[in-house]
Amino acid sequence: MSSAAKFAIFTAFCVSFGAQWAIAQEAVPPGEAEVPVIASFEALLQSATKDLEASATGSDAMANMALARVAFSSTDLAVQSTGIPLAEKAAELGAVEANLLLGDIYRRGGYGTAPDLLKAKGYFETAFKDGSLQAAVALGSLYLDTDFTAEGRKRGIELLSAAAEDGSIEAANALANVYLLGRGVTPDTSKALHYYGVGLVSNSNTSIVAVGDLLRTGASKLQPNPEVALQFFQRASTQGDLGAGRRIADMHLRGEAVAQDIAGAIGMLTELAEKGDTNSYIALGDIFTRGEFVPTNGPRAIGYYQGAETLGNTAGMTRLAELYIAGLPDTPIDLGQALDLYTKAAELGNTGAKRALARALLSGQFGSTDPRRAIALLEESARLGDGQAAKELAVLYAGNEPFPANYDEVKTYLDLALAVGNTTAALEVGSAIATGPLARTHREDARALLTGAMDGGVPGAAAVLARLQLDGAFPAQGVSGVITMLNGAAKSGDIESARFLIGLYRDGYGLLLPPDPAAATDFLNSVSANIGPEATTVERIHLEALTSEDADTLASVGEQISTLSKASAIQVLDILRRKNARAYVYVLQKGLASRGEYSGPLSGTLDATTIRAFNAVCSALNAERACAPGPLTRGALLTLGNYVLQPTT
Known part of the structure; x- marks a missing residue:
């Protein structure tokens, strides 16, 4: 030394x-x-x-x-x-x-x-x-996150159970999560609540907030109860938990269990921010960037993000960079600013900024490419414990770009991603191996990885396996075998697999399976309690959009889309523009009419009056270039959709 x-x-x-x-x-x-x-x-x-x-x-x-x-x-x-x-x-x-x-x-x-x-x-x-009980918790979690074999799952659960029985609240919370998500066990909400109870009787804020989250959203056989959830958050907040305070503000923002109070929610977050909670600054910036509850306000969002940055939260810099990349009506796109912010945050150790720079250097987003520097940035981030960067490295090494495929490197970075808890990395990496140049020599490794992930309760694993089997990447189980597999995962609480199966019934799959909207509707009804009201509404609109363009359907779609969050509504509009153009135009007409910017009939017809209204909005937002290819393109969707879905006050 x-x-x-x-x-x-x-x-x-x-x-x-x-x-x-x-x-x-x-x-x-x-x-x-x-x-x-x-x-x-x-x-x-x-x-x-x-x-x-x-x-x-x-x-x-x-x-x-x-x-x-x-x-x-x-x-x-x-x-x-x-x-x-x-x-x-x-x-x-x-x-x-x-x-x-x-x-x-x-x-x-x-x-x-x-x-x-x-x-x-x-x-x-x-x-x-x-x-050491702490070692038992760490070791149990490590086995569950990295070893998808039956023996690995058993060892992980045994370690956590032993630590919980000896009084470890951390182990009890981890076991609650295992039973809630079905991580290698049959999902059991009652057992999850039992283990959370260990922390509740000890007045652990971690357990109190976790149960509050569970009650807010609901779970398998547990209906949402936001009123009681709010009580849990209030208790944790009075005991100093800042995350609970932000949740209370968010419930007031959305009108959950209380009358919607946007100004009050902003006030709560402002109070938390002024006490030094940098994440509240980030939340405030997001409110004025996303425009879901109030009109977008770039300068105000910038001020909040800078507030987080001043207190040392480099996430403020990355959010600012994202704002300058996307732009807002009052804040033009500025890629130079974005690059400077990402660079500064990366130098301060922000792994998200390192990843963003790496992606930009691979894609040329900021004007030039540098694959070697990109890989170096991802490696730096992975060594700092960034599971997302490790996953991206594994996927890159599963292909032939920017460097030749290398299974040893794939395995190294996949293991790292799993070790830090990024269990869903197994899905993307397994798919990349099965469909890339490594498939010839490592197809069975990919299948074992994905099957283990499914058996280990990793959400979406069954959907990835189903898609690869239907596409012929793995030996086929037949359509009936795929449906049985998806059904089992869906009934175990896997939302992604449930939605994949709904889509499979709704759209069919080439020559293998014809569309069956009735079966899609029946299955949606059977799993709606599991996937939640928002996802259920999205799927219902999708089904309606396939069947009719009559006035009643247009009105129904317009009414349902108004109940969705902005992010889900944009997702639905993207579906409509491709599958039911009349419904897409109708929603935009309705939104513009409510603002006094369209005076024609709500018909869903793309007539001259509608086109003039669309063009006027694009011009006012300085988005003529995005809208120029036509109103049914994605650029026009993002411009017009974000505008009509933004609050008017």
Whole structure:
């Protein structure tokens, strides 16, 4: 270790602990030890440094662990990396805390160290054998996230169960999530609530908020109850949970369990932000960027995002970059600003910014491409524990662009993505292997990965498997086998698989399966409680759009779309423009008429009056270029749809 690195480590350590050390020295009874003369701060610092260095090179686990933590607290990567051997020495000397810390470091990467799942499991296992409940939770979660075999799932659940029985609230919450999502077990909302109860009786905010979320949205065999959910959030909020406070504000914003109060919600978030909650600044910026509840206001959104940035939340920078990329009526697109913001956030360690820059360098979004730099950025992000970056690297290495396919690299980055909890990475990576150049040699690996993900309860895994089987990427089970598989996943609470099966009945699948709207409707009715009211409405509109263009259907579609969130409404409009142009035009006519910008009949007919109204809006929004290809294009959809769905007050 260099003298500079030592000095940085020991300086930080002694600033933290020098006072306590001096007090301890003063407390030594006379005659038992000589009290040192403290001539100056520097002299005490030097004495403490020598003392700790001597202890650390011997058999003092505490000294090694303390110095390791000081190293990890440094902002200098070179100093951080010196903490690894110190922590490893502490682990060798039997420090349980060192084993826990090293397990987490090797699971996620960081401090100049690449992730290593075998090492992570080894350190967690050692801590677990020493009786650490925290190690049992970490190890159980690691097995469930990375090992999709029956043995791996069993081991994960056994570890979490043992820790929960010994009183670990963290383990109980993890088990609740396992039973709620059906992660390798049959979904069981009652069991989930039982395990959340461990935290509730201990007044754990984590458990209180989790049950509030469950009651707000509902779950299998549990109807939504936003009124009671609000009570849970209020309890956690009074106990200092900022996330609960933001949820209360969001319920007032949407009118859930209370009368809608947009101004009140903004006031609540403003109060939280002024207390230093940077995520409330982000939420406020999003409100004025997305325009779902109030008209968009670029300058106001920018101010909120900058407020988060000022308090050190680099997400404010990335949100600002996204705003400058998309633009708003009062905030023009500015790719230069966006690039500067992403670069600044990436330099400060924001993994989302690193990913955004990498994608831009692969696609040429900001004017040039640089695949090597893009890969380097993704690798930096993955080493910081970014599971999304790790997944994107695995997908890139499953293809031949920008570099030749490499299964070993795919496996390395997939393992990392899974290790940090990005279990859905298995779906995209498995699909990329099965449909890319690696299929010839690793098709069975892809199928085993996807089958394990499905058996392990990863949402959407059955839908991905079904699509690949229908397309011939894997040996076919036949249409009936695919439908049986999707049915089982849907009944287990897999919303994505349920919606895929609805679409399969509704649209058919080439020559394999003819469309059957009646079967789609029946199946939708049977799973509507599981997929929720918003998704059910989207699917009902989709079904109606296939069957008729009469006046009653147009009116029904227009009424239903008004109940959706803006994001879902845009999704529906995109469906309509491709499958029922009259319904699409009708919704836009209705929206423009409510603003006094269209005076013709609500007919769904794209006549001259309608086209003039559309063009006037595109011109007013400086979006002529996006609208020029025609009103039924995606550019026109985003311009006109966002405008008519934006609140008028």
